[in-house]
Amino acid sequence: MSSEPSESNHDWEEKLEEVIPEASPESVDVQEVLPETAAGSKSRAGMPMKRLHAASIVFDVMAHFKSYIVPAGIGLFSAASGRTEGLYFAAIFLVPSILYSIIRYFTLRFVIKNNELIVTQGLLSRQVRIVPVSRIQNVDLLQNVLHRMFNVAEVRVETASGNEPEAILRVLSMTEIDVLRAAIFASQKNANTTEAADELEAFTGTVDQASHQVLTIPTGWLVKIGLTSNRGMVLVGILFGLYVQFDQEMKMLEGLKLGRLAQDLPVQLGLVGQVLVALGAALVFLFVLRLVSVAWFVLRFHGYRMSRSGEDLRIRCGLLTKVSATVPIRRIQFISVQQNLLMRYMNLASVRIETAGGAGSEGENPATTVARRWFVPVVPISQVPNILSQLRTDLDWDLSQLDWQVLAPKARVRLLRRAIIQSILFILIGGCLAVCQAYFMHAKMQFWSLSLGLPFLITPLLIVHAIKKSRSKRYARTGAGIVYQSGIWTRKTSVTFFEKIQSLSVSQSPFDRRWKMATLAIDTAAAGPADHLIEIPYMDAHFAQQEFDALNQKSATHEPRYS
């Protein structure tokens, strides 16, 4: 509380003591309420509870607009073209959500008291949610350009349970966040843990504890990772969706229809010319895609800074939308180092992590995107061991020194056999198709020769893929946990720890039994964002059994650690 900047502390403590004489000094301490919100309602216990910032209504409505983007778009277009039907349609969806936002603003109250964050909400059915501060996993802050204009930010409080944040406070003023920070910090101190509070501190710029910098990412690296990434596909998807929408609603982009474009091309191009034009278009498309990716990475991760304070890692980044997230080190379940083909050439890697909670159905909100899906978006491969040693001291990231176990010796034969069977099937299907085209549909030769020839072209690819696949997977057990590597294009090397293993399984399909193989699967909490399940197929059955027993024993005896 020493760093609390509020100058009217003492007045308010006195007033609060008048209001609630029975409250302990501690809990009074955490109720330093700003004058304008103190007049708000009181909970049943008589505690003054705080409201969201008045701009909340605007931001909440905007958040809902995102999920009703289709009706909203239809409404807008219909208004633009002077019709009213679309507006009514949009109103069916939007008016309730606006009403909901207003009601939410007037009914949502929160307070931190007795080391618990209490959020009450609702008009007809009242909901009271109590989150013990010691159970809070992360407090993520989100501030986009609009937020900055109002000097507010969105606060997301997450615990280990479920997919959704335990509480989303959308939005709080920065002064209010300062107060919340102080309250959580005080409570955490009482609970002898320091988790989320530091990060609130970092955001508001009053850093009490000594923290040291782990990593900063210069913009040059972000440009490089953008060039290797297909991230731009997301935008293309959105554009395509919009195009379809436009096309159906307004017939506005009629002139831009792809078919029309093809018709306007000079017809005298010939086959070679057509192929060249197609290739050129593909190259231009790829280039634009990469530019979009670069833009995404720069916008999202500009000024990336990871620092370590005590047992927490703090990440701040963002150009337009600023994100600040905390990752308590002991909550890290799973670390994954990933490299796609281009990144391997450029000696770059990205590091992803998984923490329990808050990772799931909600998809890509900027905060979870930064803190988990893209923990370290890009880093030269030489610096990976250094960063990982910050996460776990017992993790020795020297991949060449590990006792790697490859798949069962016959895995390659099995995969090859499968590839050959697939090829034969493709060839048969292609042949039948060609016969049908030639005799029944009287198609041109270039069509039926394509269906005849394509399977033969695919066959060597399938075989190479099978060999590569059998070589790409390997597994190692270290002193602290297990390491699993897989992937032909995107190589993923993941590590999890004995005390993070939630359950183990060995499975055998009838085919596995014939080949004396098995699949070893290791389940951890929140296996998702890193997109790499530890399910190791085609292992030697005997070895899998041996590892199952060993891991079983190790994971049972390794107690979850406290730092």
Place this chain on the structure above:
Amino acid sequence: MYKQTGFQRVDPKRVILDRITGAIMSTVFGGIILTTMAIATLTVHLGSEMAFDRFFWVTLVAWGSSLFLVLAIFILNFVWPRLKYNATFWRLGEDGLEIWRGVIWRHQLSVPRARVQHADVVQGPLQRHYGIATLIVHTAGTQNSSVGLVGLTHASAVDLRDELIRQGKEIHVV
């Protein structure tokens, strides 16, 4: 492999229970198949005088195969519970709960004792009649976040649950 130390089978009554549910299922499916056949036959054969001669063999083969199918369903539902029972083992060891199960796709699962979040004992009406229960163990995991063990006697399921959730000290599982 299951002949390692300490593995137990579930209660033999599970076979009876599964056979009863199997018999109900078979009757429903068999009933649907035979009713469909009967309706089809009647509509074809009542349609015209000539139908009996023209479709005699078709009808015979269709009835034969559907009777065979119904019989096969009954036999499978009679045999399968025994196979399932023979393939299911469990053990509560020092490390935690281990389960073996699966007739064609075999699975061997293990949940360390310290990772158990909570455990349920569930009983359906038939299970209640036979004094059998299903134990469901929940972990904080993702892919295998709940592991079920069907066919324990109710008493042993409750014992097992109590044993699993008893912990010496508070442990943060995640």
